[in-house]
Amino acid sequence: MDSRQSLHKPDFEVAGREVHVAQQPKRPLSKRILAVIWDSWDKSPEERAFVAKIDFWILTYVCIAYFVKYLDQTNISNAYVSGMKEDLVLTGNDLNYLTTYWTIGYILGQIPSQLIMLKIRPSIWLPTLELAWGFLVMGMAAAKNVKTLFVLRFFIGLLEASAYPGIMTLLGNWYTPAELGKRSCIFQASSAAAQMFSGYLQAGLLKMDGRYGVAAWQWLFIFDGIRERGFDHLTMNEGIIGVPIAIYGYFAIPDQPTSSKARWLKPDEKKMGIARMEAVGRQPVKNLTLKKLLSILKSWQLHMFCAIFTAHVLGIRIYSYFNVWLKSTKRWSTAEVNLIPTAGYGAQLLSTLAYAWISDAIGKRWPVIVGACVPAIIGCIILSVWPASNIPAMMAGWILTFLETGAGALIITWIQEICSASAEHRIVIIGIVEAIAFTFQAWVPLFIYNTGKAPRFPIGYQMAAMFFALEAVLVLVARVLNKRFPLKGKEIDELE
Structure with missing residues (x-):
């Protein structure tokens, strides 16, 4: 059977045009239900086997790789409330500065990494950065002062910059619109799983505080960078988590269909x-x-999605201070301060997967992104009121702020679909959008989420609500622009 004959165009919006299943012979209801549950179940046996194979190789790599990277990001906050603040004498806004230095490196690495992937295969570029990243994360456990942490966080961010945009670009190379939302959000959900795991890990490692002269917060980075071999010594040259992931990546990443050497x-x-x-x-x-x-630099797609994603990134920053509030109440033990936020990450994981299935089922991204902003806005309003004596209300407010995070994967997925006519638009725009968003994240939180004034920020919760509301409005504007000014392949061909 010719592979093209086994394909059907999904009922979806692609580059400003709507592609309907009605254009093809109508499928039975059972097939349509199966397509909603899992998109490969309604396909031919050949295509079903193909999708299952790329799922096995691509999704396993991207989810494990991003799980470990996001574990590192979350570990900073958990280590801060688990002894690092006192041991390294962190004061004032130092927690934000740790994130800021990481963000600066992340910003500087975004666009160059995306451009490099136009020349160097992702199957070589991404795993190589993974190797270097793992060794630097290990070094954090040996830091003796906050200045050392600042330097390490910068270079860790620089190496990590390739991960999110590079992986999202990779997914867009292989999955159709009816499939991409699920895979992107499954990938995004791995970050929520990492954040949950970090809390449980830190709570467990508190029992090892002081063992072999290593503090509990240091064990967190050691376990992120290496595995322990026995209890008589730590092996610094074995068990590095990044090494097996990187080696697997060299084989698992298939680049793009037209040039794959997998x-x-x-x-x-x-x-x-x-x-x-x-x-x-x-x-x-x-x-x-x-x-x-x-053409890319002048496009409405670039400018509009820079604004949308920046609002998204600045808004979701708020929930990272949940454990800071928990610690400030002095109601819970250190272990509980690490464990309680996992409820938020669990809600984030479930909501992210729900967004994926809903958006793929209805064939649209924008309504789901707008809908995801609503609970986050409500959560920020509750926290703005600050019902400090009402613990259930405070908990509800914090948990609701977690629920918008999954929309980020749909924003990038929407870029991939709107820019289907040009791979260069997709790659460059995703890189710039990420870089611009994190440029703002490098300095805006220093003013509106000043940890010296945490957990009751003077304007932080109100600003977070504004960011989520702005994101929703801009998504509606982008929807109109995409209808009126779609990216057309013919116009792109003229730029060759």
Whole structure:
């Protein structure tokens, strides 16, 4: 069977146009239900096997790799409330500065990494950075002062910059619109799982406080960077988590269908991958000419999504202070301060997966993104009122702020679909959008979420509510612009 004949165009919006299943022979109700539950169940046996194979290789790599990276990000906050603040004499806004230095590195690495992937295969570039990243994370456990932490956080952020945009670009190379939302959000959910695990891990490691002269918060970074081999010594050259992940990445990452050298893909499967992307109008990587670059820099897609994603990133920052509030109440033990926020991350994980299934089922991203902003706004309003004596209300407010996070994956997914006609637009815009958003995150929280004034920020909760509301409004504007000014393949071809 020709691979193209086994494909059907999904009922979805692609690059400003709506592609309906009605254009093809109508599928039975059972097939449509199966497509909502899991998108490969309604496909031909050949395509179903193909999707299952790329799911196995791609999703396992991206989820494990991002789980470990996000574990590191969460560990900073958990280590802060578990003894690092006192041991290294962190004061005032030092917690924010740790994030700021990481963010600066993350910003500087975003766009170069995306551009490098136009020349160097992701299967080489991403795992290589993973190796270097793992060794630096280990070094945090040996830090003797906050200045050392600042330096390490900068370089960790620089190496980590490739992960999110690079992985989202990789997913867009292989999955159709009916599949991409689920995979993107499953990938995003791995960060929530990491945040949950970090809390449980730190609570468990409190029992090892002082063992072998290592504080509980130091064990957190050691376990993030290495595994313990026995109890007589720590092996610094074995068990590095990043090493097996990186080695796996060299084999698992298939680059893009038109240039894949993955040994686990057969020639017919590579052809099917190409045909699937052609069916939804998603173009492979071509030359990034000066004309095309200028077109990208002037496009409404770039400017609008920079604003949307920046509002999203600045808004979700608020929930990272949940454990700071818990500690300030002096109601709970250190272990409980680490464990209680896992409820928020659990809610985040479930809501992220719900967004994926809903958006794929209705064939649209924008309504789900707007809907995700609503509970977060309500949570911020509750915290703005600050019913300090009403613990259930405070808990509800904090948990609600976690629920918008999954919309971030849908924002990037929407960029991939709106820019299907040009791989260069997708790659460059995702890189710039991430860089701009985190540029603002590097300094805005220092003023509105000043940890010296935590947990009751003078304007922090009101500003977070404003960011979520602004995100929702801008998404509606982007929807209108995409209808009126879609990115067309013919216009892109003229820029070659």
